[in-house]
Amino acid sequence: MARPSQVAIDNFISFTGSTEVAAIQKLECPVLNSGSCDCTPRTSMVRPWILLLLLLLAISPPSHSSTVHNNNWAVLVCTSRFWFNYRHMANTLSLYRTVKRLGIPDERIILMLADDMACNARNSYPAQVFNNENHMLNLYGDNVEVDYRGYEVTVENFLRVLTGRHETAVPRSKRLLSDEGSHILVYMTGHGGDEFLKFQDNEELQSHDLADAVKQMKEKHRFKELLIMVDTCQAATLFSQLQSPGVLAIGSSKKGENSYSHHLDSDIGVSVVDRFTYYTLAFFEKLNMYSNASLSSLFNSYDSHLLMSTASYREDLYRRPLSEVPVTNFFGSVMKTFHTDFAYTGFSMEPEAHISLVSETDSRRTLGSENAQTEAANHNAKDNCPFHAWLKVLEDKLDNENAEKLVLYGLGSMVLLLAISTLLSV
């Protein structure tokens, strides 16, 4: 999940923690900056603070932003079938190609295609799908994994994917296995209207359904940040009901506006791409996964004259300023990562301490010192394991006592327990 080359830090801007955390940072930072290995006695001074913090965290409601962004998912949905909706499949496949190129691996992309245009008898280029009349790029190449296809693309399945409430038989490859560190891109295209999106020409996803699913995801810690991108008529109405924090949404058109196709391929005889998607792709074609373009530059790249509709986005639920969020946070798998040398990430407290560590040292760190750094972190990691911490506290408490006495007391109490239990069983 973490690329070795991208050792980086998570920023604390979005962290909503209390002042205690800040205090910890202040306390810890100088200590850890020393980079010495024998820091255990000093860190033990911090223990009570950590315990206190743990207590606080246990009491306070769970907060998504307490986790770092550590993985990326994409759910790409083409909701319409029929030959004349060729462009919707081409839209989705183009986005699929783009996010894959920018680094989201196939197993983290849920691709839903409602129809198979490549094998449609009307397709004059069998087994190929193009999004441009120059036919330079076959989107339906060798390496396309479609997770849900044809009649599997339903509102029910879509909501199941989002909320993770699958039947047991559904394989892992068809599930969105995101966690509270995930950035998820949800891209949908099809025919829609005021507060709905048609699926398969026979059912609709309503804005309330979408908002409800997102809320469930939020409560189940299934994402850290979510970008919903919709290319359909009156797309902006689809996310009017959202109310979960951390969600950013952009649609191709405002209420009352249509979204239009970009151009017609007169060889294939259908429109091959929609305007909004076309200009989105035009933006991404200039980028690679190391690019630093921000979401705001993407959002500002939409020209309503070219789109023939007004791309509108909703950011009131989103906390970070768009100009500071790289697009690769959603469209790629580029994230600020850090080394974790312990196997379990179950404890949400741990990364923060380390992050602060790395964040401070990052600028000064050299390649040569990396090993030492890692070792230090390793050592800390052992100490910081909660069970070890408790054990340590216990050990400290018992330090002065006679160990044998403890054993004797222990044996005595066990005999007593045995006697009572036999008495009870008789």
Place this chain on the structure above:
Amino acid sequence: MPAEKDEAKEPRARPRLIIFMASFLVSHSTLFSVVCCIAGLIALLLLPILAKSTYISENALMPGSANPVFSGQDVSEASRLVKDITETQKMGKTTGIEIQRLIIQRMADVGAEVYYHKFQSQSNQFHPFRFFSCDSNSAVTESNSNTSNGLNTVGIIRAPRGDGKEAIVLVTPYNSEYVKLNDALSLGLGFSIFSHLSRVSWLAKDILWLAADSRYGEYSSVSAWLKDYHNPVFFSSENVDANVTHDKDFLNMENKNMLNGRNVDVFKRAGTMAAAMVFKVGEAMERDPRDILTIYAEASNGQMPNLDLINVVHYLAVHRQGFRVNIGKLASLVNSAWLNLVGQILEWLGNLAKNLNPKWNFGISSADYAEGAATVASSMYHQALGVPTGSHGAFRDYQVDAITFSFSSRFYLNNENMQSSFILRGGRLIEGVIRSVNNLLEKFHQSFFLYMMTAPNKFVSVGVYMIGFALLALPLPVVAASLFLNHKATGFTGTEEAKIAFGSWQWLYAAKTVLMIDLWALIASLMPYFISQIPNISPTESTLLWVALSVSILAVLYVILGSPYSHSAQIGALLIVPMCLVVRPLKKHMQGALILRALSLVCNLVMVVIGFPPAALLLMKGFSEGFEGVGIGAVWEVAEFLWVWNSATYLYVFLVHLPCWVLCIHILLHP
């Protein structure tokens, strides 16, 4: 009456509005019916103005979204076939099946599945009626010695990646006895499209090409093929043997029924038909700057193909290939003085409205109005007559949307260059239509089925033209109600009628009359079938015999059933509006002003004469063609014509119109 009861209970309470309106209408029924009839007529005259522009309502069609790839190479295929056909013709080998053999050889060469379809053309006979359907029972026709055989040639291209469940049908009718240049060109056009389609990769529906041998009429060959297509005969050895031997006689060839190792006598099928196109090359028409495409759409009994099909053809012809599209119109009406006058009045009114408020922009020029009215009149005439305007009518009987279009060049097509440019454009048009229909996912269903055209790109939908008819028919129930109430009011004062009313069985007499006359009408309508069995009889004699028999049967029925009571018989005779509204018993109107009496009498007599179907027919014929050539035999011919084409008009005339007319006579003569 509930209204009376209400008033009795609460004298001050006003009667309910609907009851008040109903009683008002009934009491002013004469005025009401006059107003309604005039409004109905005006509504019908306004149809050309109320027409909407056509639009393609099925998303899947996407006409013109793909560039046609029909090329000069395909045109050269066509020219080669045309040349071959004309040479065969010159060598005088058209004894039977030379042309068919040529066509089938060419079709097989492009890799299509081919077969001959032998059929027997039905002679003009009174046969059992078939409405909106085919009769599967009569699939096996008795082999009469006097039936004549035709030979269709059929080729099938299977869609390379299609599922084989649907097909598009192309039909080129030609006269196999003597192939004129037109026919040769339409065969060439058909073949070039066929061979072009055998190479394309986008087919989702199979393509059937029927080269229909139309020496006994276009319709019969196509309908015979369709009947065999939809009524598969399962294996019965006798039939097969009989057919094979018969074929050998007919085709005059032994062991030649195999082509490229395949039996070409086996009937092959593709899927259900999504649409069918009948196309032919017509005579050259000069005077027009553009080539003309004439569309025929009316099928039997007023059924129309889906409007989307016409729209697609019109769109591609006008906007892509630069044809001028014509649809049928009554040419005599275009220049008629009174229609132009109406047009001018409407134009003036439109201008006036525009001056008052620039947004009111409904006026059309008087020339446009006359065109539109002539077109809508022809549309109405063909739908009412119930006789299809071409061989596409056979498809509509199987619920397949089909149209005929005929190309007419502005030049004479003897010149080869003219030919090839003409075929190129015609081919591209047909390719475009096929590609568009090929995109369909479902049957045509989005657009209208009930409409009338006022121009190739304008139509009046059923919702609009029904207004006029509803206004015309509305007076009938109102007048009936008023007659009923008046009769009730007078019935109690009279002495003799009161007795009958007292028993409250008086409706029985009226019902008996109506029943009797309907029975007579049924007998009269079925009579032609029996008359036609008499050999060597001229139409005039048939007509006279028919009339004489009908009248005598009517007299006999009268005698048997006695003179029935008839005043309220009008309720049964609602359908013939003016006749029914004007008719009054002759004797009853003897009192009153002389002028009124005379007027009423004259009206009645005129209506009675016009209302009699044969008289109306003869008058119409006389006015349109001159009175010299009109004989009584025309009546027989028309009746036979309507019967042969399964026209519902025949049923209407004899089961509704004629009984009403007789009832009106009955009322006129009422003591």
